[in-house]
Amino acid sequence: MxxxxxxxxxxxxxxxxxxxxxxxxxxxxxxxxxxxxxxxxxxxxxxxxxxxxxTREALVEAVYGAELDDVTSSASALLDELPPAVALRAWMDRYAAFVSTKRGMLDTLRAGWASGRIATPTTRERITGAIATILTAGAREGSLRADVPPGDVTAMLVGVLLSAGTDGTSEQTGRLLDLVLDALMVRRGPGT
Structure with a gap:
């Protein structure tokens, strides 16, 4: 043996x-x-x-799964190294890279999902879970808003990344992600 x-x-x-x-x-x-x-x-x-x-689909599914694992697990790793707001912005960059690299396999993924040859992923739920991890830490620390549901942040990020699309520049994507982060920051009034 x-x-x-x-x-x-x-x-x-x-x-x-x-x-x-x-x-x-x-x-x-x-x-x-x-x-x-x-x-x-x-x-x-x-x-x-x-x-x-x-099959090509089997390889694409394995690559997609490995990358999804990496992007979702990176939320906790970033929180170990960075304050929550900084970790969230770094994680958004990581997520944007994840979405960007899927363009080369998107047709195979869509066809595989539609035919059932590739299991329909739980991508949105896993991404939302990663965001929730960071938002919770930020709310506890007082730097990120506690009143924004993680699913809303996922929707904002998807919107940003779809609107920037293949024609968007990395500078534009960065500016839009900065706006998302700004919307999630706790506002301190005068004297607080």
Whole structure:
């Protein structure tokens, strides 16, 4: 039984390399990403890619899931390092990057969700949960408003990122995210 363990570890490393390579490829692609190119860049054969991901949809789903895990878990990590308002603004940048990198795989995701080949994600709920974590910390600290539901913040962010779209500049997106943060800040009156 022990001889199987290195093979499993090797297979796990190959899977992780394929996901990391696919993440980079989808993030920078203007069109369809070649699975053969992903395998080559990861240093594995196409057969290895297909053993782990029998379809393009399976690979896209794995990449999407890994990135969603990263963006949602980053909320707590940022709070460990930064004050809540600063953590929220940094997290918004991270979320904007997450949305931006999905453009290279959006058609595959939509088709997969519509056909049922890719499980419909709980993206909005998970994103809203991450926002709630930061808002709660900020309300407790007194820097962020406690009267704004996290779902409303999610809606604002989605609106910003859709309106900036592919034609929006990173400067415009940054300005709009600054406005969202400003709306969430506690206002101190004179003498407080």
């Amino acid at each position: 022990a001889p199987d363990l290195p093979v499993r570890a090797h297979a796990r490393r190959n899977r992780e390399k394929l996901i990391a390579t696919a993440r980079a490829a989808f993030a920078t692609a203007d069109g369809t990403v070649s699975l053969e190119g992903i395998a080559r860049q990861a240093g594995v054969g196409i057969g290895t890619l297909y053993r782990h991901f029998p």
